[in-house]
Amino acid sequence: EDLLVLRKTVKSFLAVCQQCLSNVNTPVKEQAFMLLCDLLMIFSHQLMTGGREGLQPLVFNPDSGLQSELLSFVMDHVFIDQDDENQSMGDEEDEANKIEALHKRRNLLAAFSKLIIYDIVDMHAAADIFKHYMKYYNDYGDIIKETLSKTRQIDKIQCAKTLILSLQQLFNELVQEQGPNLDRTSAHVSGIKELARRFALTFGLDQIKTREAVATLHKDGIEFAFKYQNQKGQDYPPPNLAFLEVLSEFSSKLLRQDKK
Template sequence: CLHTFMDAMRFFVSGEGTKVAVALREEAYNTICDLLVMFCNQLNSNPNPLLHRLVYEPDQDMQDMLNKFIQDYVFFDEDEEDHDEHSKIEELHKRRNFLASYCKLIVYNMIPTKSAADVFKHYVRYYNDYGDIIKTTLGKARDINKTNCALTMQLSLNKLYNELVAEKGNNRTVDDITPIKELAKRFALSFGLDAVKNREAITALHRAGILFAITPPDGEELDPTGPPPNLPYLEILLEFTNKLLRQDKKVVLTFLDVKLPAGMPSSRGEDWQPLLLYRNSLLHGETDQVPVTSKRAYTRRKKDQMI
């Protein structure tokens, strides 16, 4: 039975608290990926109804397990002294195959596009090793659905930002956010020059980014006099502003003003600078002026140093 066999492979990949040999875990991962392709939902279009019963769709637990596998076995920094040059090449080839198998599930629409967020977030850091695979996956995902792809880019940036906050807390600096901005620039360039073709996707990305920036983390204690804790994220989102059409800048600006009433505190404190920078980028070429004197309830009671 296919499902019984897949359950066995799932056990070997996950380990489930037992010690499973690395080679067996890797082989089980490859087997699952191959069988998901072979028994995908495209069988439903086959004229033979008996084949329809063979369709196997991965549940969320399996998707999470496959993602964890590539995070553990693909995206890690290898000790340079552990292997000779030949072994390093072989290991890299093996890891590239692991990643390609996972990305194939995405581009063939066997798992949701958003599953690529944890792949896309490594685009810049591991560009030399996997840049071509990730770039191809980005292109294919965009072909499937431009808006979903843009929102997946946005999700990957959110993940990196949250990881930075978890690691550095309130001690993070401008330099800490630079790698995330570099990734945002790379994503923005991938949209090309046709702003009309991508307008819906880019606008959706900005809306999602604004919501992330103004929404406090779960359990975060807020201060009614300061900016949202994630407001510095707007400096990352700013990298996509030049991809908006002029009329769409107005749409995004209106959305921003509804969610976070326009303007800065009269002091124009440093904590509010990301909003000023982002809003000015949306106003570029317009005659509107940046309003002032607006205090909004959104940040921590401690006025911590922000980026």
């Protein structure tokens, strides 16, 4: 009975925190976000490890709606241009505020990344994190790299699918901006290829160990490249065909027999 009372209390508090994510006051939103991440960690499936199955009523798994809200919060409050925040301060004060703001954003990202690493939030949510690896390398590179490393330890195949998904998202964003006839020599396309190259390096040198994950990544990438027909007709190349150039950055990781 005590467990049920506690469950009810935690559930109510989670609901209040979730509502606060849409508060107009940024510090309130940030505090609510951190509380949600902490509570979801405490009351996750990890609670039942070590023979504590009796605590099952206290386990809370965030539904897709809450997961989406948390991810949106990260996109809106972590991956932002710092110059948008402080504009009318003195140099020293401005610099101190920038450092403090960056520290806060790093904490927000680390809290959400932990939910991914501990399988509380679906791994595919990490695609939105991974795609920012190059752009925000100086600010969050270490956190993103650690998240990638840990997710790979959990599930190599799912991690590979998440990596290719992040590249597909960037490619789609570029097509929306520039239209289907991409300039393959443009800095934007080169940027996606460079990110793919960085991802490829994380697979290491043991091709046997990473064989299945790399093959899955290629399969998903090729399917994406040929997913849609050209609106002009079958005689014209698929609109996503240029994605094969991005995918080629992983070719060196394929075993020879898997290239056929």
